[in-house]
Structures are given as C-alpha cells and as structure tokens.
Amino acid sequence: MSEGGDMLGWDESVFRDEHVFDFEYVPETFRHRDEQMETLKYALRPAVRGSRPLNVMARGPPGTGKTTAVQKLFGELASVSDVRTVQVNCQVDSTRYSVFSRLFEGIFEYEPPTSGISFKKLFGQITDRLVEEDEVLVVALDDVNYLFYENEASDTLYSLLRAHEAHSGAKIGVIVVSSDLDLDVISELDGRVQSVFRPEEVYFSKYGEREIVDILQERVDRGFREGAVGPQVLDRVAERTAESGGDLRVGIDLLRRAGLNAEMRASTEVEVEDVDRAYEKAKHVHLSRHLRGLSESERAFLRVLAEHDGKRAGEVYDAFNAETDLGYTRYSEIINKLDQLGLVDAEYAEVEGRGRSRELRLAYDAEAILDRLE
Numbered sequence: 001m002s003e004g005g006d007m008l009g010w011d012e013s014v015f016r017d018e019h020v021f022d023f024e025y026v027p028e029t030f031r032h033r034d035e036q037m038e039t040l041k042y043a044l045r046p047a048v049r050g051s052r053p054l055n056v057m058a059r060g061p062p063g064t065g066k067t068t069a070v071q072k073l074f075g076e077l078a079s080v081s082d083v084r085t086v087q088v089n090c091q092v093d094s095t096r097y098s099v100f101s102r103l104f105e106g107i108f109e110y111e112p113p114t115s116g117i118s119f120k121k122l123f124g125q126i127t128d129r130l131v132e133e134d135e136v137l138v139v140a141l142d143d144v145n146y147l148f149y150e151n152e153a154s155d156t157l158y159s160l161l162r163a164h165e166a167h168s169g170a171k172i173g174v175i176v177v178s179s180d181l182d183l184d185v186i187s188e189l190d191g192r193v194q195s196v197f198r199p200e201e202v203y204f205s206k207y208g209e210r211e212i213v214d215i216l217q218e219r220v221d222r223g224f225r226e227g228a229v230g231p232q233v234l235d236r237v238a239e240r241t242a243e244s245g246g247d248l249r250v251g252i253d254l255l256r257r258a259g260l261n262a263e264m265r266a267s268t269e270v271e272v273e274d275v276d277r278a279y280e281k282a283k284h285v286h287l288s289r290h291l292r293g294l295s296e297s298e299r300a301f302l303r304v305l306a307e308h309d310g311k312r313a314g315e316v317y318d319a320f321n322a323e324t325d326l327g328y329t330r331y332s333e334i335i336n337k338l339d340q341l342g343l344v345d346a347e348y349a350e351v352e353g354r355g356r357s358r359e360l361r362l363a364y365d366a367e368a369i370l371d372r373l374e
Helices: 034-048 066-077 096-108 119-133 145-149 153-161 209-223 231-243 248-264 272-282 285-292 296-307 313-324 328-341 366-373
Strands: 056-059 083-089 136-142 171-178 200-203 344-351 355-362
Touching: 034 056, 034 066, 034 136, 034 171, 034 200, 056 066, 066 083, 066 136, 066 171, 083 096, 096 119, 096 136, 096 153, 119 136, 136 153, 145 153, 145 328, 153 171, 209 231, 209 248, 231 248, 231 272, 248 272, 248 285, 285 366, 296 313, 296 328, 296 355, 296 366, 313 328, 313 355, 328 344
Parallel strands: 056 171, 056 200, 083 136, 136 171
Antiparallel strands: 344 355
16 A cells, blocks of 8 residues: 555545546547548548548457547537438447438438338338538448348448449449457458448558557546556556557546556556556457347357356256257357357367267356356
C-alpha cells in the first residue's frame, strides 16, 4: 500500500474520466490509420456529390481500428445533408430482416413494427424514402462474419447491392467489416452477389508495440489523473496487448482494470503489478464479446462441452439433447458456428471400428468460459 500523501481519499479516484475506457468511446485523434482513412474517403466521396458510393471491404484482426474508422467517417458525413449513414452490428443483427429493421430505424428514427410487416414491404419503405428525399444511404455491416455464420450474408448483400434495380433511383453503398481472417468474404458469397460486389479493399494490420503506446497514451492523458500512469506501466500494458495479438481493446480494458486495482489499494498511482494482475481478466476480452452475442442454445452447448471436454461428438450430442431437446441438425449448425468463431475446435479423427468422428474441444479454458456464461 502507498504511504502517506500517496493514499487516495475515500471520495478520490485515479480516473479523470472512466468513460474513456469504454469500447464505444471514439478517440478525438485517430492515429496510425491515415492510409486506411484515405481509401475509405475516396470510396465514399461520390455520396457527397449525390451519387452511389463505391462499396468497401475492411478487413483485419480484432482491435485494429476498423469500427473506429467507420465511426469517424460517419461522424464527418453527419454534416452532409443528403447522406444517411447507418452502422449495423451484425453480432446483434445477424439476419437480413434484422439488418433492414436497423436500416429502417436509422432512416425513419423509430423502430418498424415487430410483426406483420414482410421483408418486401420493409425494403420498399426504405427505398421509397431514399428516393423521395433524394438521399444516399451508406450502410456499414460491422462484424459481417456473423451474417456468414448464420448463412444470411448473400441474401442481405444481394438486397442492398441490387436496390437500385428493384427501385429506380435508390442509391445505397455498403462497407463490410470483418475481423475473421479465415473467412474469404468474396468466395463465400453466392455467384449472383459476387458478380455485383467488387469492393475497394482496405486492410487494417496489427498494431506494433510502439504504435500501441502512442494510441494508449491519449487514453491515459484523457482518462487518468496526471501522474497516475507512468511510462513503465504504459510499456507493460503495450507489451501485454502485443502478446494478445495487438488487439487494442485488450490494452484499453487492461488500463481500466489496472486503475481499479490501484484504487483497491487506495493508491494514487498505478503500478506494473496492477497491470499484471488485471491481465488475467483483460486477455479474455474477445471471449466475453463472443459470448455476449450467443443464443441460449449456443450457450447451453458450451456449458455441456465444458463438462464433456475432449469427448466424442456423439457423447456431447446425447448430453446436449438431454438438456435442450434440440435435434442433430441444430447441434451440427451450432458446432460449425462456434468453430468459425474460434470458441470450439472441431476436428475429424479416425476412430477404430467407427470410421471418422468429430472430436470437440473448447478453444479456451473451461473455467474461463463457465465464469463468463454466468
């Protein structure tokens, strides 16, 4: 514990503004992404002139600034009167209908009726309004990989890309954002979509350690009281972030947790030990994020697998079926989705006397998963 004057008073905090460490916070300066921003601006410039913009595919590992780049750009376009922008989180809205419901809400500023309105009618109302108001719509499908996991990507993109044919005068541009580097977005789409989807490609590479320090320094300056986080502490955060694949969200979460650890010690300064203690939780930031978007049956499957880790798929199925009453087809779909998400490793293995059987394993420590499913 810190001595004398270095003790926090009961109503004091090491933080100046804890909101700076929210994942939704958009930083004032956006560092080390000039080239990517230029390509995005180039693609969207026609929208400012009232024309259909170029489509864009933004790819890169998690936590490399893709979502922030779109938010920054959409913030700038907010001042252009005839351009509408809607950012859709496909982890939450993972069907064509729910994506278009989100677009409806973005355009009309109220939610569509929850039942009784067909997709065709929903789509028609959106395009009618765009044509009436002579507006260009720019749609960002963030975490588009979730539409692929639910087999909804081709239909969703087809509707958006062909809107001007279905309704003359409708002008829609699409930005697809993917953090799944194993997913080849173009080749996984239907041929009818591939023929019209020729996006500009923007790649967001992993941040290096010095870049991480540079970016997190701004969060420290805005989020902590002066002197609370020294260079050594920031270097350790950057080192730990680089260990986690350079995902900036790990670093941001680590700073917040380390600050809370310092407060628990009633210290006015964050120490390297606070960072190391916080890392055990912060390193699972992707895991928490993936789990938040799962359905009840998908969560039930993970619970069952945690209890039967390393067992054959047949045994896991029996336990899953006993708990949920769901059939084999749904069970198989869940395995495929969780495998694509990197939560489960599903591999085929030769089993004597039984031919090929799938072996299922959790990609994370069972305890870490069960803790976060509570």
